[in-house]
Amino acid sequence: MSANNMKNILQELEIDATIDLPSNFEDEIKKSKELTKQWAKIKEEVHNQRETHQILLAGMQQIKKEYYKSSLSKDFSKNLRKKIMDSGSLAPKPLPLPKKNRFLKKWQVLTPIAAMFMVMVGLLVLRQSNLPKSDIKVAQLSNEQEQGSGLITSELRETKASPSAEKRADSKEKEKDVGSGISKSRKPTSKEETEQKSTLMAKKPQRDSSTDKVLNAASDDGTKQFDEKALPPSVASSMPPTVSAEAPRKKSGEAGASASEKEEIEKMFAELEKNPNNIALRLKLQKILIEKKDFKGLKRLKKIVSK
Amino acid sequence: MPSSLPSRDIQDFFEESAPYHERLFYLACNYMRDPDEAEDVVQDVLIKASQKYETFEDRSSIYTWLVRILINHCHDIKRLHKRRRTHSIEEIAPDGKELQIEDPSSDHVRNFELSETSARLMNIVQTLADPYKELVLLRYFEEMQYKDIAKALDLSEGTVKSRLNQARKLLRDRLSKEGIGEAFLVS
Numbered sequence: 001m002s003a004n005n006m007k008n009i010l011q012e013l014e015i016d017a018t019i020d021l022p023s024n025f026e027d028e029i030k031k032s033k034e035l036t037k038q039w040a041k042i043k044e045e046v047h048n049q050r051e052t053h054q055i056l057l058a059g060m061q062q063i064k065k066e067y068y069k070s071s072l073s074k075d076f077s078k079n080l081r082k083k084i085m086d087s088g089s090l091a092p093k094p095l096p097l098p099k100k101n102r103f104l105k106k107w108q109v110l111t112p113i114a115a116m117f118m119v120m121v122g123l124l125v126l127r128q129s130n131l132p133k134s135d136i137k138v139a140q141l142s143n144e145q146e147q148g149s150g151l152i153t154s155e156l157r158e159t160k161a162s163p164s165a166e167k168r169a170d171s172k173e174k175e176k177d178v179g180s181g182i183s184k185s186r187k188p189t190s191k192e193e194t195e196q197k198s199t200l201m202a203k204k205p206q207r208d209s210s211t212d213k214v215l216n217a218a219s220d221d222g223t224k225q226f227d228e229k230a231l232p233p234s235v236a237s238s239m240p241p242t243v244s245a246e247a248p249r250k251k252s253g254e255a256g257a258s259a260s261e262k263e264e265i266e267k268m269f270a271e272l273e274k275n276p277n278n279i280a281l282r283l284k285l286q287k288i289l290i291e292k293k294d295f296k297g298l299k300r301l302k303k304i305v306s307k
Numbered sequence: 308m309p310s311s312l313p314s315r316d317i318q319d320f321f322e323e324s325a326p327y328h329e330r331l332f333y334l335a336c337n338y339m340r341d342p343d344e345a346e347d348v349v350q351d352v353l354i355k356a357s358q359k360y361e362t363f364e365d366r367s368s369i370y371t372w373l374v375r376i377l378i379n380h381c382h383d384i385k386r387l388h389k390r391r392r393t394h395s396i397e398e399i400a401p402d403g404k405e406l407q408i409e410d411p412s413s414d415h416v417r418n419f420e421l422s423e424t425s426a427r428l429m430n431i432v433q434t435l436a437d438p439y440k441e442l443v444l445l446r447y448f449e450e451m452q453y454k455d456i457a458k459a460l461d462l463s464e465g466t467v468k469s470r471l472n473q474a475r476k477l478l479r480d481r482l483s484k485e486g487i488g489e490a491f492l493v494s
Contacts, residue, residue, distance in 0.1 A: 016468040017475075052475040055488045059428040060447040066425055067333045070342040072349070076328065077321070080350055084317060084357045 003032050010038050017049030265297060272304050320360050324353060327370045331377055337444050338381040352377045367458040374459045378441060424487055431481045439474035446471060
């Protein structure tokens with residue numbers, strides 16, 4: 001046997017000491033000094049390992065013999081077969097569903113999932129639509145403001161063509177009107193509007209003093225923000241700063257509306273009497289009268305129109 | 308029989324696994340304390356195997372595959388026993404009574420009529436850590452080849468060899484202390 005082969009065997013012995021060795025193994029080792037040295041290093045360990053291997057083999061054989069005295073029960077196979085059949089592990093599988101049924105089955109699974117998804121989306125939307133308190137206040141106040149200065153807004157709305165443009169104009173108005181009550185940037189488009197503007201200008205002195213203070217403060221700063229301290233305590237405490245500038249208009253609208261509005265309505269009646277075919281004016285007047293629930297005025301309007 | 312296909316499958320499974328039922332039983336005996344429990348384990352293992360029979364690939368022999376399932380099943384049972392034992396200890400402990408915890412390896416094969424030396428040898432093997440114990444049982448009790456052991460335990464052949472070397476080293480000291488080695492070598 002070559003030295004190389006012997007070297008390989010020694011290396012193999014280091015990994016697994018139980019391999020079969022050639023009968024003349026030790027004689028072959030003695031032929032080479034290097035191999036003898038190498039073998040000397042592992043000899044004891046290999047012997048121990050091989051001995052343990054023998055003990056284990058013999059011991060386990062003995063144990064097996066003793067184990068064999070006990071065996072599986074006679075009915076084991078029968079019971080096992082029965083149990084396997086009952087468990088259905090190798091039972092016939094249902095045939096694949098026809099295409100239509102498969103599609104239906106898919107939908108039977110998908111529908112509840114889709115429904116759940118819709119509910120989730122709905123909940124999310126609802127949650128988002130639940131505005132914080134400050135936002136609700138803003139909305140309320142702007143509504144009140146709109147009602148209070150209904151005249152102004154209605155006039156402005158009439159002049160605007162589209163609702164979106166109207167909204168934009170309203171918001172612009174709110175921003176710019178704080179001090180003066182009239183948008184300076186907007187040019188009057190007709191005689192009618194010039195008149196309306198003049199009536200609005202007339203309304204200004206009728207505002208109460210507290211509101212005027214606020215408005216003056218706002219106009220002095222040149223911004224729509226104003227000092228809350230200038231507001232009456234009841235108003236200041238309940239309003240967020242961004243909308244508080246709008247609030248005084250409501251008060252002024254309520255206070256000075258009746259006289260100026262009557263005056264304005266009268267003017268509109270006079271105008272209509274002169275020119276009953278002015279449909280725009282008629283509609284505007286009708287709207288104002290309906291808003292004010294002025295039935296007498298409405299009757300009067302009807303008379304003028306029927307002429 | 309419900310139909311020809313499944314009956315053929317059952318037949319196949321029985322034909323292929325039947326020669327190994329006893330061997331599996333004896334292997335299970337090494338894990339369980341009593342032959343009845345070992346039989347139950349083998350039955351459970353074969354039912355489990357029948358459920359997975361369709362997925363069985365011929366890369367290893369059916370016996371290696373069954374051994375693998377059996378070992379995993381025995382581990383599960385062992386874990387369950389351990390948990391139960393801990394529970395029962397927790398239940399008794401608050402009473403302040405002194406607890407006497409049984410050493411599971413002390414009379415591992417009490418229900419088998421093993422000779423004294425065999426029982427001692429088996430108890431020494433049982434003291435090994437699981438990775439070594441499994442290798443020793445598969446190599447010396449089941450007399451499996453390295454490659455089959457490697458497949459059954461999902462290890463490389465090199466790992467199997469080196470671990471067996473370590474296991475033998477560990478056993479050598481214990482066997483010589485107990486004086487068992489000579490008894491087997493002489494007989």
